[in-house]
Amino acid sequence: MPLPLFADPTDTARPLHIVDQDSFETWREAQPAEIGAWIDALDFKGALGQAISVPGADGTPAGAIVGFGTDKSRARARFHLAAAAAKLPKGTYQIASGLPEEMAEVEALGWLLAGYRFDRYKDQSPMAAALVAPGGIDANAVAAIAMGEALTRDLINTPASDMGPDALEEAAQDLAARHDARIRVILGEDLLADNFPLIHTVGRAAHREPRLIDLRWGDAGPRITLVGKGVCFDTGGLNLKPGASMALMKKDMGGAAAVLGLAQMIMASGLPLQLRVLIPAVENAVSGNAFRPGDILTSRKGLTVEINNTDAEGRLVLADALALAQEDDPDLIVSMATLTGAARVAVGPDLAPYYCDDADFVTRLENAAETQADPVWRMPFHTPYEPLIEPGIADLDNAPKGGFAGSITAALFLRRFVEQTPYAHFDIYGWQPSDAPGRPKGGVGQATRALLRVFAEMSSP
Incomplete structure (x- = not known):
């Protein structure tokens, strides 16, 4: 998880000037003649992502200038400073001018995230430029966010050969040990004894046993439970995926990776809340004891589910975990999952579609997404679609036919396991x-x- 953190301020840190295109001409006229000539020679105009070094009297870099573009170009991108950071020569830089105060935290985070490298299997060149934390930001909080994001990326990037349910458990154990959290793991046949039949059924065909990971941290404040889909590889089961659709299935535990990264952020930041993280960790594999299309399964909650496609397994394992989460009566339950291709068709890869009917949470989330450069898009729990997930022969259908509203029907399925x-x-x-x-x-x-x-915000007095 190589990730550069903020550099210590030193007398040798090079000044970094940030210039947008709208004010470039005025800024350019105020520069000494020799600096102006250098800027002109390199055709620097303040475009987003432009970066140039400014030489000192001895010819070595004495500072740098980066472009901040226009309102329009910034609206089409995120982490604007990061676009230039990777182009700067080796050295430590300290922002001297041009960064709006309200953008300092996000832009500093973007710089750190630009330095992420996944080097488990191949050496990767580190980013050369280091940044001194801008004044006025909580550098430790920003670093905690960056470390949490790096954990999420590492877990997703690791192939299933090294990131099965056992390795996902190990990552959770390491995280718990790091932050003095409590962790319990229910493994293999014990899932049946403890009434997690859907988790067991989905994962029983794999040689690495299915499990439920249950992490707790904190003893005061709001009670928040995160549930992450931990399907470490999804073949589709007996409804086998074609090869092209299977190529990225190492990332089908992205929900688990996201909640573990978020847990790292929460615990490292010391937020005063009571956190619970639930991860059903399985592989959806093919063998003689794989579950079948047409099977009817009984969930932890007692609802029966007809299996019309074994490739709709994520909602099954989440169902048992959500039922457990509800039994604890927390103040908020959040599930995260790489659940449906329909969501990608609807909003593409960059937006995180979400479902929620709690007005206060929605308002808070929409505002936070804007300030944190972390875009989301609200989707509807459209109750009139409920009949689509009711097959008649059982309480629920895991894969409604017809292809319409696939993300919505999956969300409605999950909502059946959460009450109040x-x-x-x-x-x-x-x-x-x-x-x-x-x-x-x-x-x-x-x-x-x-x-x-x-x-x-929820945990603040």
């Missing part, structure tokens, strides 16, 4: 398809920073 408690479900993608500032191609957290801000 405010509930939010996030149908995330968990993957960055191509390199972007602060977000290299690969695993990525979604909505976690926005949720962290919401939880901080």
